[in-house]
Amino acid sequence: RGGRKKQSHFMCVCVCVFGLPFFVLTPQHNPFKRGFFCNDESIRYPLREDTISYHVNVILMVVSSVPQVICGECLSVHMSNVSNQSSGAKYLVCVYKAVGSFVFGAAVSQSLTDVAKYSIGRLRPNFLAVCKPVWEHVNCGTGGLSFFSGHASFAMYCMLFLVLYIQARLRSEWARLLRPTIQFFLIATAVYVGLSRVSDYKHHWSDVLAGLLLGALAAVFTSTQWRCRTNRRRTQTYKKTPPMESPTVAWTDPKAPTTTLSRDKEALQDPSSYTGAKAAA
Numbered sequence: 001r002g003g004r005k006k007q008s009h010f011m012c013v014c015v016c017v018f019g020l021p022f023f024v025l026t027p028q029h030n031p032f033k034r035g036f037f038c039n040d041e042s043i044r045y046p047l048r049e050d051t052i053s054y055h056v057n058v059i060l061m062v063v064s065s066v067p068q069v070i071c072g073e074c075l076s077v078h079m080s081n082v083s084n085q086s087s088g089a090k091y092l093v094c095v096y097k098a099v100g101s102f103v104f105g106a107a108v109s110q111s112l113t114d115v116a117k118y119s120i121g122r123l124r125p126n127f128l129a130v131c132k133p134v135w136e137h138v139n140c141g142t143g144g145l146s147f148f149s150g151h152a153s154f155a156m157y158c159m160l161f162l163v164l165y166i167q168a169r170l171r172s173e174w175a176r177l178l179r180p181t182i183q184f185f186l187i188a189t190a191v192y193v194g195l196s197r198v199s200d201y202k203h204h205w206s207d208v209l210a211g212l213l214l215g216a217l218a219a220v221f222t223s224t225q226w227r228c229r230t231n232r233r234r235t236q237t238y239k240k241t242p243p244m245e246s247p248t249v250a251w252t253d254p255k256a257p258t259t260t261l262s263r264d265k266e267a268l269q270d271p272s273s274y275t276g277a278k279a280a281a
Contacts, residue, residue: 020111031144032121043127045201052196057151061158064186066099068162072169073098098226102161105222109157109215113148116210122147125201149203149211152194156215159190164223190215 036043052060073094121144124130130143163183170179194208203211 031118034121034123034144036123036127038128042204043123043125045125045129047126047129048200050196050202051200052151052193054151057155057193061155064189065102065158065162069098069102069165070095072165076169097230098165101222101226105161105218106154106157108222109153109218110150112214112218113150113153113211116148117145117150120147121145122204122207125204146203147207147210148214149194149197149208151197152190152203152208152211153215153218155190155193156212157219158215159186160216160219161223162186164219168223168227 074091077090077094124143124146127143163186166179166182190212194212197203197208198205
């Protein structure tokens with residue numbers, strides 16, 4: 001129990017540390033102020049409404065990922081042959097580690113995205129339409145946050161993490177066609193979110209591509225760490241599980257003569273002697 005508490009505290013500390021840039025930089029909306037040319041065609045696109053807003057993107061990705069992970073962990077514990085599988089603590093530990101790994105990866109992905117956004121300050125395609133071009137304008141704080149695309153990085157992280165999770169958990173024979181079908185639609189959802197940012201003139205295509213790559217790397221890293229910890233835990237559990245007791249048969253030395261063998265030999269030579277021996281027994 002002491003080791004589990006230390007791991008839990010360590011995970012919470014890691015989430016807070018890696019999520020700190022996101023919670024510090026996001027409320028400020030004060031990116032690096034980059035110069036521009038008024039005749040730059042790449043920042044003269046019109047202002048359009050979001051196809052997928054920030055809040056809708058977060059809710060959609062979290063609702064699509066976290067419940068699936070929780071259900072997958074509960075089913076994995078229920079169907080496993082590990083001892084004490086019915087205890088509630090086993091369910092909570094597995095769910096906590098899986099969801100905790102997901103939150104940790106999300107914090108890493110979003111923090112790296114915000115660090116790049118606020119340190120580079122690349123102008124959005126609709127920058128002139130938003131700022132007109134007065135720096136003190138209320139919307140200019142987000143007009144220079146084009147690189148990376150936060151929508152693309154978060155969507156790709158959530159969807160690819162779920163894809164890798166399904167690949168690790170859904171191994172049944174009946175799911176050999178269902179699994180890739182679900183994975184295809186998950187990746188397509190993340191790509192669609194990224195493409196919508198280009199069509200809405202909120203990001204350049206390179207911003208979206210960089211965001212997708214960042215989210216993919218964060219998902220692969222997080223899922224790899226989670227799988228390594230899960231396999232290590234299973235190995236330790238199997239080592240601690242006592243061997244099953246099974247009935248054993250005491251074999252006699254074939255070279256040593258036994259009464260039973262000599263009696264059977266006599267029975268083969270004289271059946272009446274075997275009958276008499278059986279009656280005597």
